[in-house]
Amino acid sequence: MTEKLKVGIAGYGVVGKRRRRYIDSHPAMVTLAVSDMTFGGDGALEDGVRFYDGYEKLDAEDLDVLFVSLTNNVAADAVIKGLERGLHVFCEKPPGKSPADIKNVLAAAAEHPNLKVKYGFNHRYHDSVRDALAIMRSGELGRIVNLKGTYGKSRIITFGQNDWRTRRDLAGGGILLDQGIHMVDLLRLFGGEFTEIHSFISNAFWNFDVEDNAYALMRTDDGVVAMLHSSATQWRHGFQLDIILAKGALTLSGILSGSKSYGAETLTIAWANEKDKGNPREQTTSYNHDPSWRDEVNEFADAILNDKPITNGSPMEALKTMELVQRIYCADPEWRERWNLSSG
Structure with a gap:
């Protein structure tokens, strides 16, 4: 071309x-x-x-x-x-x-x-995420037991953004749909498809007609359990994903972002041992460069130029993540009834 x-x-x-x-x-x-x-x-x-x-x-x-x-x-x-x-x-x-x-x-x-x-x-293109995924897929640390993801900021709108994210008619949802969807996507990426879901959804702090906190407990058919907290009342902005495996753990903490407010991006690997007495050997890697925006655009261009399939971020992947967000909303019966939601 x-x-x-x-x-x-x-x-x-x-x-x-x-x-x-x-x-x-x-x-x-x-x-x-x-x-x-x-x-x-x-x-x-x-x-x-x-x-x-x-x-x-x-x-x-x-x-x-x-x-x-x-x-x-x-x-x-x-x-x-x-x-x-x-x-x-x-x-x-x-x-x-x-x-x-x-x-x-x-x-x-x-x-x-x-x-x-x-x-x-x-977020799939951050080096900490890609490194953690490669370790998990290698089988070195065994099967996944559970995951816990927390992603939050101090408001639904920050750093001079327009207020459309606080309006249900324009946004459709609040912090879970806007920012928390990244963590939902990562929980699916690492843990698989979640079929049993319990949740509490709240807008009690900022009092917009969209949520400012979402709490979810989920389980896959093969028993992997995930906990999620997506928050707009986390006064110190934060990102953390803990992945517990049979032979160790992966902890992704902080995420490099445009706002630079989510802390240093690190990946900590822990190797469990019967003799470690709860203090396993660990290795922490720090990441000082965010290649995600560049790599995501480059991958899209490569798919167009060389007629390759879309893998990360395909419409079907996007649908599955959106459906999980919707099921989290609907798992809270009060929230579902208040906004006349359907998980179908």
Whole structure:
């Protein structure tokens, strides 16, 4: 392929701008146009990239690829419209407000089998996660016994973000759907598919119509148990995933992020021994570089250029993660009744 893939970005906020950095640094991609409602009109940026105040106006551009970084209530529609235009589409998480949205995307994708659709679950591309997954899959530490994931920040909206994440009509859910979905995805990645779920969902602190805390206890058919806490009342931002295996443990603590508020990213490996008296030999690795945004974009470009299947972040993977989020919501009978939710 001699010409670069021509890219449009629908939603040019913090995430859209970060995606553009890695799109334009890829040798086979270039950004032609962006859209965001904050522009208040149409025109051109200083570097010549055209901008529009609505994502529908990107239809005027001759594109090959669409990156979607829009609010949850319109994200799935934008993906579907991109496919109908014959574009490969990358969409940020979450895929929409509910599993129904991603089911509509799957139906549209089935009508365009030659186009690639990928969802942005970038935590899978952090080196600590990739290293932990490789150790688990090697079998060195035996089978997984249980997992415990905590991911939280001090508010649902932080660092000057727009308030749409606090509105059920636009977001569909709160901290669990917005940030906690990353931990749900990782619990599935390491633990498998969870079929028995118990939960408590609360909006009692910030009093928005979306949750500020979600607590879940889950189990797979083969007995792997996972505990999850997704929080918007964690005053010190934090990320931790504990994976207990038959012969040791993996602890992922901290995550490198744009805000730099989640602590140092580390992976601690513990090797259990009958003689260690609860103080096993451990090794901790620190990670000082976040390759996730670059590697995720590069993998998507490679799938397009070389007609490779989407593995991480495929529409089906996104659906399974969205369905698990929905089942966590519905496992709390009071929350399910209050918002008339269905896990089907």
